[in-house]
Amino acid sequence: MAEVTLDKIVSLCKRRGFIFPSSEIYGGLNGAYDYGPLGVNLKNNIRDFWWREMTQIHDDIVGIDASILMNSQVWKASGHVSNFTDPMVDCKVCHARFRADQIDLKGPCPNCGNKGSFTEPRNFNLMFVTHIGPTADDASTVYLRPETAQGIYVNFKNVVTSARMKVPFGIAQVGKSFRNEITTKNFIFRSCEFEQMEMQWFCKPGTDDTWFPYWREQRMAFYGKMGIRVDHLRWHQHGPDELAFYAKDAYDIQYLFPMGWQELEGVHDRTDYDLTQHQKFSGKDMNYLDPMTNEKYIPYIVETSAGLTRNVLMVLSDAYEEQQLKDDTRVVLHLHPAIAPIKVAVLPLQKKDGLAEYASKLEHDLRHYFVTDYDVSGAIGRRYRRQDEVGTPYCVTVDYDTLKDNTVTIRYRDSMEQKRIRIEDIPAEVAKADAAYKRV
Numbered sequence: 279m280a281e282v283t284l285d286k287i288v289s290l291c292k293r294r295g296f297i298f299p300s301s302e303i304y305g306g307l308n309g310a311y312d313y314g315p316l317g318v319n320l321k322n323n324i325r326d327f328w329w330r331e332m333t334q335i336h337d338d339i340v341g342i343d344a345s346i347l348m349n350s351q352v353w354k355a356s357g358h359v360s361n362f363t364d365p366m367v368d369c370k371v372c373h374a375r376f377r378a379d380q381i382d383l384k385g386p387c388p389n390c391g392n393k394g395s396f397t398e399p400r401n402f403n404l405m406f407v408t409h410i411g412p413t414a415d416d417a418s419t420v421y422l423r424p425e426t427a428q429g430i431y432v433n434f435k436n437v438v439t440s441a442r443m444k445v446p447f448g449i450a451q452v453g454k455s456f457r458n459e460i461t462t463k464n465f466i467f468r469s470c471e472f473e474q475m476e477m478q479w480f481c482k483p484g485t486d487d488t489w490f491p492y493w494r495e496q497r498m499a500f501y502g503k504m505g506i507r508v509d510h511l512r513w514h515q516h517g518p519d520e521l522a523f524y525a526k527d528a529y530d531i532q533y534l535f536p537m538g539w540q541e542l543e544g545v546h547d548r549t550d551y552d553l554t555q556h557q558k559f560s561g562k563d564m565n566y567l568d569p570m571t572n573e574k575y576i577p578y579i580v581e582t583s584a585g586l587t588r589n590v591l592m593v594l595s596d597a598y599e600e601q602q603l604k605d606d607t608r609v610v611l612h613l614h615p616a617i618a619p620i621k622v623a624v625l626p627l628q629k630k631d632g633l634a635e636y637a638s639k640l641e642h643d644l645r646h647y648f649v650t651d652y653d654v655s656g657a658i659g660r661r662y663r664r665q666d667e668v669g670t671p672y673c674v675t676v677d678y679d680t681l682k683d684n685t686v687t688i689r690y691r692d693s694m695e696q697k698r699i700r701i702e703d704i705p706a707e708v709a710k711a712d713a714a715y716k717r718v
C-alpha cells in the first residue's frame with residue numbers, strides 16, 4: 279500500500295478545495311489556513327457529529343457559545359497570564375526560532391546546522407494580546423482566548439441557575455482559539471488560529487476518580503463511531519513534567535499521523551482549580567448547593583478537549599488511500615458517510631437525449647435529503663474517480679433505462695459495487711448503507 283504522506287494530504291486539500299493557505303495571494307500567513315467548499319463541509323460535519331454525541335446522546339450535557347474576547351481578569355485567574363508559556367530559543371547564526379523542549383539544545387541548529395548557536399531559553403507567552411477602544415494601555419488589554427474552556431467556567435453559575443442543571447452535568451462548546459505558536463509546521467496540525475470542541479464535566483469532589491476513566495473511555499469510543507481505525511489511536515498519560523499547571527492527571531488520545539504519533543485530544547482532571555481561582559479573582563461564590571443533601575462545594579471538573587481543526591487533519595490522514603485497481607489506480611477517501619462533505623453525486627451517463635435534464639431534476643429532489651453534487655463532464659469512470667477522491671460515499675447514475683423505468687445505478691465508494699434501485703428508494707437505501715457503514 280502506498281505511503282500516506284503529509285505532502286499528499288496538503289496537495290489533495292489544495293487541489294480539491296478542502297484547505298488553502300490563508301491570504302495566499304500575498305504569500306500566506308504562518309499558522310493560518312482557510313477552509314474551502316469541501317473543507318468547510320467536512321469540518322462542520324465533524325463538529326456536528328461531536329455536538330450530537332455530547333449534547334444529544336449523553337445525559338445532562340448542555341451547550342453554550344461564549345464570546346472570544348473576555349474580561350482580561352479571566353486569564354489572570356486561570357493562570358494563563360503568568361503560566362501559559364513555551365520556552366523559546368533563537369539560533370544566533372540563522373535567527374530561526376525553536377521551542378526549547380522540542381530540540382536538542384546541545385546539538386546542531388535544525389535549520390543551519392551550526393553548533394552551540396542557541397540563545398538561553400526564554401519564556402514566551404502564547405496568548406495574542408489586543409486592545410479594546412482607542413488607547414492601547416493596560417486597562418484596555420484583552421486577549422484572544424487560548425482555550426474555549428474558560429468561557430464555560432465563568433458561565434457555570436448562569437447555566438446551573440437558568441437550565442436548572444444538577445451536578446454531575448456537563449457544558450459543551452465549540453469555537454475558535456488562538457495561540458501564538460512558535461512552531462507551526464505540519465500543516466493545520468498546530469496553527470495560530472484553530473477550533474476546539476471542549477466539554478467540561480462538573481462533579482462532586484472525589485467522584486472525579488470515577489468520571490475521569492468514564493470520560494476517557496467515552497472519548498476513545500467516539501473515534502470508533504466516527505469510523506477511525508482503532509489501531510491508529512492510543513493513550514498517552516502525562517508524566518509529572520508534562521502536566522499542565524491546572525491538571526491533577528491527564529491523558530492524551532494520540533493518533534498515528536503521517537508524521538508520527540501525536541496528540542489529538544486531551545482528557546484532564548482539573549479538580550476545583552478553575553472555579554476556585556474564579557471565585558478568588560471575581561469575589562463571586564462558585565459553590566454549588568446540592569438540593570437533595572444541602573451539601574455545599576466547589577465542583578471538580580473533568581475536561582475533554584479535542585481540536586476540531588486537528589480532527590480534520592486526522593480524518594483526512596485516516597481516510598486517504600491510493601489504491602491499485604486491476605487496470606487503473608485511484609485515490610479514495612474512506613470517510614464515514616456522516617462526515618463526508620458530499621453524500622450523493624448524481625451523474626448522467628450522457629449529456630444528450632434528456633439524460634442530463636432527468637439527472638438534474640433528480641439531484642434537485644435529493645437536495646431535500648442530503649448534500650448532493652451533480653457532475654456531467656467527462657467519462658463516467660473519471661467522474662467516479664473525482665467523487666472517490668473527495669470521499670463521496672454514493673454515486674447515482676442516470677442512463678437510458680432510467681428514462682424507461684425510473685431506476686438508477688447506485689455505486690458504493692469503498693466496494694465499487696453497483697446495484698439497480700428505483701429512484702424513490704434512494705433515501706432509504708442511503709440510510710440503510712449509512713447505518714451499516716464499516717471502515718474497510
Ligand code: GAP
Nearest residue numbers: 425427467468469472542543544583584585588
Ligand atoms: N482546555 C484545555 C486545552 O486547551 P490543550 O491540550 O492545550 O488543552 C486541547 O488543547 C486540544 O486542542 C489539543 O489536543 C489539540 O487537538 C488542540 N490544539 C491545541 N493547540 C492547537 C494548535 N495550536 N493548533 C491546532 N490545534 C490545537
